[in-house]
Amino acid sequence: MHLFLSYAREHQATADAIVLRLRQAGHDVFFDKDDLPPAESYDNQIRQALKDSDGLVFLISPESVAHGRYTLTELGFARERWRNPSGRVLPVMIAPTPYSDIPEYLKAVTVLEPKGNVVAEAAAGAERLGGRSRLRRWAIAAVVLALVVVGGVAAWRVWGPRPGPTRQARGAVSDLTTEAAVAGATVEIRCGVEALAEGVTDDAGKFDLAFASCGEPATLSVKHDQYTQQSRPVPADQAETAVALLPKALGACVIKNAQGVVVGHFRPPLSGSDTGGDLAGRIAEALTYDVLTVIQTLNLPPALQPRFLACDEAKPRSVDFAAGYARALGADAFLVGSVEPADGAFNVRAFVGDAFQLFKPPLPSVTVGVALNDPAVARLAPEMHGAILTAVARGYAERRMFRECVDVAVAAERLIGRRTPALDQTLARCQDGTGLAGLRKGS
Amino acid sequence: MRPVFSAAAVFLVSLGLSAPLWAGKRVDVNAELRLLELGQTPPRHIPGASFRVAVFTFEDPDGTGLGDKAAALVERAILTGHSASSLGVLRYEGDLSPRQPGDLGYFDKVERVVASQGVALAVWGRIARSRGELVVDTYAQVPSPAVESRFTWRLRMPHGMGGEQLLARLRPNRFAVQRLQLPLGAAEAIRSAAQRLDELRGSPADSAAIVGRLPKEQVYTLLRREGDWVFLQVRGGPGGWARMPSCPGECGGFLNAATFAGGLIGYQERGSAPPELPGLTPEARAVRDQLLALDGLNDPELIGQSIDLMKRWSSPVLTSSGAGTGSQAPRLPPGAAAAANAAAMARVSGLLMQGFNEAYERTRPELESLRQAVREGRLKPPVGVPEGPGALRENGLQSLSPLDIGLIYDRTAVDREELRAIAFQLVDAALLDPRNPELLQNIAVLFRGAGDAERAAKADRLAQSAGR
Numbered sequence: 001m002h003l004f005l006s007y008a009r010e011h012q013a014t015a016d017a018i019v020l021r022l023r024q025a026g027h028d029v030f031f032d033k034d035d036l037p038p039a040e041s042y043d044n045q046i047r048q049a050l051k052d053s054d055g056l057v058f059l060i061s062p063e064s065v066a067h068g069r070y071t072l073t074e075l076g077f078a079r080e081r082w083r084n085p086s087g088r089v090l091p092v093m094i095a096p097t098p099y100s101d102i103p104e105y106l107k108a109v110t111v112l113e114p115k116g117n118v119v120a121e122a123a124a125g126a127e128r129l130g131g132r133s134r135l136r137r138w139a140i141a142a143v144v145l146a147l148v149v150v151g152g153v154a155a156w157r158v159w160g161p162r163p164g165p166t167r168q169a170r171g172a173v174s175d176l177t178t179e180a181a182v183a184g185a186t187v188e189i190r191c192g193v194e195a196l197a198e199g200v201t202d203d204a205g206k207f208d209l210a211f212a213s214c215g216e217p218a219t220l221s222v223k224h225d226q227y228t229q230q231s232r233p234v235p236a237d238q239a240e241t242a243v244a245l246l247p248k249a250l251g252a253c254v255i256k257n258a259q260g261v262v263v264g265h266f267r268p269p270l271s272g273s274d275t276g277g278d279l280a281g282r283i284a285e286a287l288t289y290d291v292l293t294v295i296q297t298l299n300l301p302p303a304l305q306p307r308f309l310a311c312d313e314a315k316p317r318s319v320d321f322a323a324g325y326a327r328a329l330g331a332d333a334f335l336v337g338s339v340e341p342a343d344g345a346f347n348v349r350a351f352v353g354d355a356f357q358l359f360k361p362p363l364p365s366v367t368v369g370v371a372l373n374d375p376a377v378a379r380l381a382p383e384m385h386g387a388i389l390t391a392v393a394r395g396y397a398e399r400r401m402f403r404e405c406v407d408v409a410v411a412a413e414r415l416i417g418r419r420t421p422a423l424d425q426t427l428a429r430c431q432d433g434t435g436l437a438g439l440r441k442g443s
Numbered sequence: 444m445r446p447v448f449s450a451a452a453v454f455l456v457s458l459g460l461s462a463p464l465w466a467g468k469r470v471d472v473n474a475e476l477r478l479l480e481l482g483q484t485p486p487r488h489i490p491g492a493s494f495r496v497a498v499f500t501f502e503d504p505d506g507t508g509l510g511d512k513a514a515a516l517v518e519r520a521i522l523t524g525h526s527a528s529s530l531g532v533l534r535y536e537g538d539l540s541p542r543q544p545g546d547l548g549y550f551d552k553v554e555r556v557v558a559s560q561g562v563a564l565a566v567w568g569r570i571a572r573s574r575g576e577l578v579v580d581t582y583a584q585v586p587s588p589a590v591e592s593r594f595t596w597r598l599r600m601p602h603g604m605g606g607e608q609l610l611a612r613l614r615p616n617r618f619a620v621q622r623l624q625l626p627l628g629a630a631e632a633i634r635s636a637a638q639r640l641d642e643l644r645g646s647p648a649d650s651a652a653i654v655g656r657l658p659k660e661q662v663y664t665l666l667r668r669e670g671d672w673v674f675l676q677v678r679g680g681p682g683g684w685a686r687m688p689s690c691p692g693e694c695g696g697f698l699n700a701a702t703f704a705g706g707l708i709g710y711q712e713r714g715s716a717p718p719e720l721p722g723l724t725p726e727a728r729a730v731r732d733q734l735l736a737l738d739g740l741n742d743p744e745l746i747g748q749s750i751d752l753m754k755r756w757s758s759p760v761l762t763s764s765g766a767g768t769g770s771q772a773p774r775l776p777p778g779a780a781a782a783a784n785a786a787a788m789a790r791v792s793g794l795l796m797q798g799f800n801e802a803y804e805r806t807r808p809e810l811e812s813l814r815q816a817v818r819e820g821r822l823k824p825p826v827g828v829p830e831g832p833g834a835l836r837e838n839g840l841q842s843l844s845p846l847d848i849g850l851i852y853d854r855t856a857v858d859r860e861e862l863r864a865i866a867f868q869l870v871d872a873a874l875l876d877p878r879n880p881e882l883l884q885n886i887a888v889l890f891r892g893a894g895d896a897e898r899a900a901k902a903d904r905l906a907q908s909a910g911r
Contacts, residue, residue, distance in 0.1 A: 009908070098482050100482065260544070284544070288541050289540070289569070292541070292548045293550070296549070296551060297550065297615055297617045299616070299878075302548075305548065307544040308544060379573065403878045403909065406874070406876075406878075410876070413775060414775060431874045431877075434874070434905070435905055436870060436873050436905065438901060439873075439886065439890075439898050439902060439905075440871070441870075
């Protein structure tokens with residue numbers, strides 16, 4: 001089925017995930033309008049794409065229904081295409097939006113308000129699009145399928161079941177944050193509900209299981225009482241599978257469907273001095289005050305702004321694992337540090353690691369001579385703010401939000417007062433991604 | 444000194460009728476937010492005022508207890524130091540700080556609250572302790588509708604060059620006005636200065652008896668001034684004298700932020716930029732200079748200054764900071780891309796003014812037949828003609844009617860290569876501000892004017908997607 005996805009750029013990440021799911025389900029999805037060829041007018045190309053579509057998935061958010069947004073123009077084209085949206089248009093509420101702001105055309109059909117996994121529910125809803133002709137096609141297909149099944153069952157009975165060839169599933173299990181081998185993890189191969197093989201990882205975290213092929217993709221799942229369970233298909237080519245597990249203690253620290261920074265544990269002074277408690281929480285709060293204000297001056301929509309999450313349970317054995325923690329927690333940057341006594345006061349030492357290898361080793365900063373009951377202890381130096389913004393900018397780039405990346409990188413530059421190599425690299429990549437370079441002289 | 448208001452004016456205001464007034468109101472911000480969360484629109488406060496300013500409690504992450512006090516000083520400084528003929532100042536009380544990850548931040552919450560009030564400007568700030576000092580940051584934000592209606596400049600190109608508009612909008616529209624570092628002792632000065640603001644006395648003297656206090660949720664109107672005192676009349680309640688805001692010692696500079704904010708309101712009414720004040724941030728100075736430069740777009744005398752002014756804000760400057768690793772790249776001034784856009788518009792305007800003289804010579808022989816065509820309806824009368832050529836007329840091109848000016852303007856041409864060069868400069872600027880749709884749109888207009896259709900189409904597409 002040809003589907004058209006209409007969404008506001010602020011929700012690019014959600015749109016990307018829905019498109020991926022729909023394409024995996026075999027649908028052809030038109031959504032990446034930045035890649036349109038320059039031959040025709042933009043409006044005409046969008047209108048034509050809608051004409052060629054069997055249905056429209058409209059992601060409702062305050063931004064997508066805001067006056068003047070191009071999503072409303074797309075909705076106008078959809079109205080030209082289908083005067084009756086029933087069976088053709090699927091509105092999906094992906095961010096709380098006042099009902100009064102939703103265009104009447106969308107309200108004419110049931111608005112899907114996902115209760116759990118937005119991507120899965122939106123994709124499932126899209127499956128039902130296609131109108132009456134599609135229903136008719138489905139009915140015919142169902143009859144044909146029924147005949148095939150009946151025939152298949154008869155053939156099965158005649159020739160009987162044959163055991164499939166034996167296959168191997170081998171690989172290694174490691175800790176997502178430290179990359180250390182995880183021994184004693186239970187590895188299970190399943191075919192649907194049927195368990196085909198089970199084993200336990202050795203001291204090097206390795207497993208090697210033989211199982212009978214069952215004629216459909218087998219699933220490998222790994223369980224350990226200290227880690228969150230993970231499942232994935234067994235690779236068809238019998239390649240080694242690397243499974244990285246997230247420690248259960250960090251489950252609440254994962255940043256989902258957003259960009260963000262996680263502030264991990266700050267080791268208190270060995271002297272046992274009172275630190276005022278919850279340094280991670282105080283630093284996360286200070287970052288919310290300081291860095292979020294900078295980002296808000298850029299007019300970035302709230303849905304795109306990064307979160308600052310305190311996670312005292314995140315205690316890497318060494319600051320060198322900061323990057324691994326950032327990746328494991330879905331964060332752009334991860335902070336960790338310690339408090340040390342110095343000359344009657346304290347030095348607060350912080351390190352920034354990031355998910356993109358921008359700061360390798362993690363970037364250090366020291367705030368010297370602070371009294372721990374002083375709220376300022378939780379404030380980081382401007383260069384740390386700059387480093388965090390650089391990582392956040394890079395996070396936008398990874399999500400192909402190059403314009404937002406440039407804005408945040410420029411803000412980081414203003415904050416730091418110079419271009420660091422990490423910033424140079426990030427800015428260049430994002431400027432390249434904006435498509436503006438093609439307008440430059442000599443291009 | 445401001446004219447004294449008559450009782451009749453107060454009566455009109457009390458009836459909710461539009462009349463000149465200067466009024467204030469304390470509003471509970473959390474009550475407003477609750478209404479908004481329920482999908483309801485709060486009533487418009489001080490509806491009779493032509494301009495409304497919202498002042499919010501300053502963020503107070505370190506619990507100094509000065510958030511409301513600082514806001515009260517700013518509110519009263521704007522109300523009493525205003526230059527608008529009709530002004531309502533809303534003082535929103537209550538903390539807007541984000542409570543948990545993912546909460547809206549201050550700027551976004553402020554935007555949400557003011558959206559229902561149609562305010563022209565919002566002011567808030569933050570007071571924090573840092574190493575034995577108080578750091579007081581004051582921010583201003585001009586809501587999008589106000590930017591659209593009052594801080595947008597347009598320059599229509601001649602029909603011969605496509606007739607499209609070049610556009611500039613105030614950027615940044617959320618910015619720090621002032622960052623002040625005060626000794627911790629200044630906290631007491633701010634506290635006591637703010638406390639006096641809500642006391643109403645029987646006569647304009649500190650020794651006079653207190654006859655009432657300004658209540659919440661009631662409009663109070665400024666009726667007259669006397670020295671450092673103003674007479675405030677609470678609607679349906681007491682009236683009395685309150686001190687003009689003043690902050691002794693080092694905290695006195697804090698009120699400059701309020702003066703600047705009041706100047707932005709004055710600009711919206713009269714078009715004069717806020718005064719140059721000591722201690723303002725580069726962002727505030729950039730905003731002020733943008734206003735000056737864009738207002739000079741149509742003035743042949745000022746166009747050169749506009750270009751120079753904006754060049755200064757669009758060129759990277761070398762800074763002494765830069766400890767540690769990293770290249771010593773020049774630092775970008777705030778609003779650099781917007782300044783480059785303003786500079787580009789000023790340059791195009793200047794070229795058009797030059798081209799107008801030539802167009803006049805070329806068009807003169809056929810001017811009468813063109814007029815005739817307009818009269819007979821065969822030719823549409825020119826609309827949206829910039830004032831620049833009209834101003835030029837006073838400098839030499841005599842006896843041209845507005846119709847003649849429009850007809851000549853639409854036949855004005857400028858060198859395509861010059862337009863192309865300006866467009867390329869804007870492309871470089873856009874690389875630093877790629878979400879700026881007017882910048883991208885201007886690039887498209889300029890490339891089209893220069894005959895580069897391919898780049899124009901590409902810029903169009905980028906502008907469209909930047910606005911999505």
